[in-house]
Amino acid sequence: MSTSEKIRSQDAMKAQVLEWQNQGLKVVFTNGCFDILHLGHIDYLEKARQLGDRLVVGLNADNSVRKLKGENRPVNPENARSRMLAALSFVDGVTVFSEDTPKQLIEQLIPDILVKGSDYSIETIVGADIVLKHGGKVETIDLVSGYSTTNIIEKIKDK
Template sequence: MKTIDQVHNKIVTREQAAKIVQHWKDQGMEIVFTNGCFDILHRGHIEYLFAARTQGDRLVIGVNSDHSVKLLKGPDRPVNDEQSRMLLLGALECADLVVLFDEETPLSLIQLLLPDILVKGGDWKVEQIVGADIVTEKGGKVLSLAFVDGFSTTGTIAKIQKKGS
């Protein structure tokens, strides 16, 4: 059983992530990177993240900051603050590192970490995935994993609002 300290230890700064990822690479491990807002964690997120983890040896999850979620999703988002979202992700067995980014896209984080495998959900075409060119130029893979239909944060919020009215 994991302790809360073990969960907190998965939540790292960009600089810490770079050092840890390089250490893993030096040990010959394949690093998988994915990112998202993960505002209200749901079944689709869980299935996707566990599938992402199977693509390599370690899974690094980039999480949009509260600021970047507002830019992407609007002034009423996120529902859950960045610290809460990172803690929930860190509690997942499939997550090895969780790192925050403040930009609208994770491009600079991808450039810093240079993952071996870049993964997004099936609602993204490979050629649309931010950082795909960087990863493929370094000989890595870019994957669009199957999308779990019927599960989305926006849909969950709409369902809650409908039940509340």
């Protein structure tokens, strides 16, 4: 599958998730800004994919990133961030959402496994209740220490 084929609208991603699930495949979902792709992201996404058969990434739209991270973000626009994520072999699908949280997207996709970093507790993961109600699982993954987009930006500013 080409990189561009992995990037889908929310409706098209819903149809794809249903197709995979009908084939008996376990669909993992995670979300984030993924502004400047770094080792922490790669490690996290690779481990997320290992929890199931397919990995779908919900990507915060540019307006959503600005609300979360400030007016100077994102550094990379959503089309570039989508393409970079889709280029990773362990990412099977990318879809963009504009809301502050991925709750509506999770309600639409109903993944089998919802994943976030271990800096979240299950109780604070948006959409955990939805996935659990549908018989799915919610998992956390330990993050690689010292890697974050904010740290990278600060390091560049200090040069």
